[in-house]
Amino acid sequence: MIKRGYWDIDDILADEEPIMVQVTKTIKGAGFLNPESGELDLNEHTRFTIPLWLAENMATRELAKIELPKIFGESYLNILEADPRIISLKDRSNYFFEVATKLNDFLQDGKFITPLQKVFVARFVHLYNEITHNSDPKIIKKLTELERDIYEKGMKTTREFFDWRERKFDIIRSAQHVVNNAKRFKLK
């Protein structure tokens, strides 16, 4: 389900999530990565925040150790497991599940990934019910980017299914983005 690819802009943005790392090896002249310290070199045992892509880059070369972000910490997971459906994951990270799967390759004790799978499934079932029965548009606010994608595709499929059931499938529809943009254009 999670797309991964060189060209995918969601994948690029997921790589931008800030991650805390601890440097395991002093690198000369790499102080530019941590402008707050104001030093020229990146010293051993420094802890600082960098984007995920850079953290991956450093971790594969064993220059730094990735720390488990707070959003996957035990206390947060407990809250999530209590009721996965009503919690707004968007507030924590717009790419919550993507970041989790990426981090799983780098953290040895992948304890956090199993509960997250359950959370995802629970949320997905909830989402499915929302789409097929009573869709409350407010739900979008709580969804991460991935879940929103599922939601939009689900809504479209449901609409097409109803069209098919009422034998309306040969009606030509105008492209949705054309309609949206034309309205905005007129307002100006």
Added chain:
Amino acid sequence: MQIYAEKSKKLVRELKTSKWLPPYNSGLINEISTEITELHGKVVESLASQNDNLAVLQAGCIERNKRGVLAYLNYRASKLESLRVENGPTIPPHYSHQLSSDEVDYFRKYSALLQEYSSKVCEFVDITADLVPPKDLFIEVRVKEEIGDIVLPVSGQVTFKKNTAQLVRREEVASLVRQGVLKQTK
């Protein structure tokens, strides 16, 4: 001190925040390319001083910038392609000012290629038309925007006045319906 690869992040984020496409940001792309040149000089420097780890990190920043810009261009190009299929061979006026001149050129050439391919497959078939077979040859449409007189290939001259309903041949007006000028009522 500046943080590298911040600009490419901004560039990609622009794509997400707009409904269709953001205006082409040539200024930011130029800034990124100067940043890449600057980083390249630094990589050469650190390789000369045998500082491999630093060179790797700097090269990583270059790769990141490159990926951001390429994904930006690729995303825009694919949006243009789907616009051609959905909306016919013309760019709607409220879209054209969001494109760079190269992109307008790309759209035109893509359109020409598609037409050439279409005519090779079969002379009378529009390959961008619907995949679902129609139930009826004629459809009833309501005119949403004033068009006036136009000449259609089979029906000849037709007058489309705003807020009137008409019975027309399906395949002739399909593209107009998809552009939102007409609306199918039955």
